[in-house]
Amino acid sequence: MKDKIVFQGKTKKGKSIVVRYPKKSDAEAIWAYINKLSKEQTFILFQGEEIAFKDKKEYLEKTLDKKKKKKAVQLLVFSNNKLVGISEISMKDKAIAHEGVFGISVLEEYRGEGIGKKLMEQVLKEAKKSLPQLKIITLGVFENNLPALKMYEKFSFKEFGKLPEGILHKGKYIDHIYMYKKIKG
Numbered sequence: 001m002k003d004k005i006v007f008q009g010k011t012k013k014g015k016s017i018v019v020r021y022p023k024k025s026d027a028e029a030i031w032a033y034i035n036k037l038s039k040e041q042t043f044i045l046f047q048g049e050e051i052a053f054k055d056k057k058e059y060l061e062k063t064l065d066k067k068k069k070k071k072a073v074q075l076l077v078f079s080n081n082k083l084v085g086i087s088e089i090s091m092k093d094k095a096i097a098h099e100g101v102f103g104i105s106v107l108e109e110y111r112g113e114g115i116g117k118k119l120m121e122q123v124l125k126e127a128k129k130s131l132p133q134l135k136i137i138t139l140g141v142f143e144n145n146l147p148a149l150k151m152y153e154k155f156s157f158k159e160f161g162k163l164p165e166g167i168l169h170k171g172k173y174i175d176h177i178y179m180y181k182k183i184k185g
């Protein structure tokens with residue numbers, strides 16, 4: 001399969017980055033990436049557990065299939081051929097089929113140099129182009145995740161509620177904040 005590149009450029013610190021759609025052969029890189037993030041116990045749902053290769057491969061295949069059906073967009077960021085970021089918007093179904101759920105992460109050593117913002121911009125752009133049912137984007141964020149909260153505000157996401165003590169993070173219950181953004185059309 002041919003790479004579909006959506007952006008090429010440099011980070012604030014001068015690192016080269018390529019943002020592109022995933023392909024089947026990315027399974028191993030995605031698996032290693034997500035396990036690194038899980039181990040870090042950062043602000044994602046995986047909190048230290050080891051994810052099996054088979055599960056990650058199946059998840060990627062499902063995402064590729066959803067992409068074909070115009071139900072999901074996922075983009076990967078590479079820096080010198082190393083996977084350093086992933087973001088996606090995945091559509092719900094039935095009566096909430098116009099809602100897309102957003103997720104994003106950047107590898108620890110690559111944060112704070114503009115990759116998250118660029119990746120989010122590209123995913124939103126691609127989603128508007130290729131997800132015909134999309135009208136609302138929602139996301140969930142840990143209340144103690146200041147960088148993400150700041151970034152989402154910059155993209156005009158608004159808080160619409162929170163689940164008190166909805167997340168167990170590093171042994172402490174914290175609030176799960178929900179945000180949304182309306183898409184025109």
Ligand SMILES: CC(C)(COP(=O)(O)OP(=O)(O)OC[C@H]1O[C@@H](n2cnc3c(N)ncnc32)[C@H](O)[C@@H]1OP(=O)(O)O)[C@@H](O)C(=O)NCCC(=O)NCCS
Nearest residue numbers: 043104105106111112113114115116117141147148150151
């Ligand atoms: C959230 C995340 C994706 C941001 O990616 P990033 O590449 O570090 O972000 P950028 O460098 O592009 O910064 C984007 C914006 O985020 C905010 N931000 C980033 N780092 C910040 C920090 N340390 N403190 C406060 N705000 C910060 C700023 O508003 C920034 O915009 P600016 O550069 O115009 O000031 C990244 O921190 C990450 O992967 N964290 C762990 C996983 C995670 O939290 N995922 C989101 C789950 S909801």
